[in-house]
Amino acid sequence: xxxxxxxxxxxxxxxxxxxxxxxxxxxxxxxxxxxxxxxxxxxxxxxxxxxxxxxxxxxxxxxxxxxxxxxx
Numbered sequence: 001x002x003x004x005x006x007x008x009x010x011x012x013x014x015x016x017x018x019x020x021x022x023x024x025x026x027x028x029x030x031x032x033x034x035x036x037x038x039x040x041x042x043x044x045x046x047x048x049x050x051x052x053x054x055x056x057x058x059x060x061x062x063x064x065x066x067x068x069x070x071x072x
Contacts, residue, residue, distance in 0.1 A: 007054050014048040 021041035028034055056063060 003054075004058050007051055007058060011048065011051045011055055014044050014051060017044045018048055 018041060021037050021044070024037050025034065025041060028037065
């Protein structure tokens with residue numbers, strides 16, 4: 001099983017959830033449900049941060065190659 005496509009797909013999904021919950025928090029009034037949305041936004045945000053680290057780790061060689069190309 002290849003990890004790169006799984007991590008990339010999960011990263012996209014978590015980004016969309018964080019985006020949608022962020023918009024919901026921005027437009028929703030104070031009250032019932034806002035606390036739940038905040039919790040989901042925070043937890044998925046932490047998961048997204050871990051997936052970003054995993055994504056860089058899995059694509060380290062590509063990342064370094066791109067930096068070398070920029071320096072030249």
